[in-house]
Amino acid sequence: MIAAVEDQNAPAWKALGKLKKPFLFLAGKRDENQGSEANQKRLTEHIPGAKGQPHERFDAGHFIQEDIGETLATKMTRFLTDNPLP
Numbered sequence: 001m002i003a004a005v006e007d008q009n010a011p012a013w014k015a016l017g018k019l020k021k022p023f024l025f026l027a028g029k030r031d032e033n034q035g036s037e038a039n040q041k042r043l044t045e046h047i048p049g050a051k052g053q054p055h056e057r058f059d060a061g062h063f064i065q066e067d068i069g070e071t072l073a074t075k076m077t078r079f080l081t082d083n084p085l086p
Helices: 007-016 037-046 069-082
Strands: 026-028 056-058
Touching: 007 037, 026 069, 056 069
Parallel strands: 026 056
Antiparallel strands: none
């Protein structure tokens, strides 16, 4: 739903604009909606917790875990290790 902000998503979009917890954008380049470069930029510029994180887009589709599962797991493990919850 965050790929297409409309009235029904406005409250969620507003809340994301205040999210200071670490946020990482990982998506497949072949996912024409969620994985677009424009969507990555829109999200990472809007969400404060995205600043300084190693966002990436991969040669994968919408279900990137099926295309690059090991790589995705490595990236997520690193993200969680680098950003422990209090």
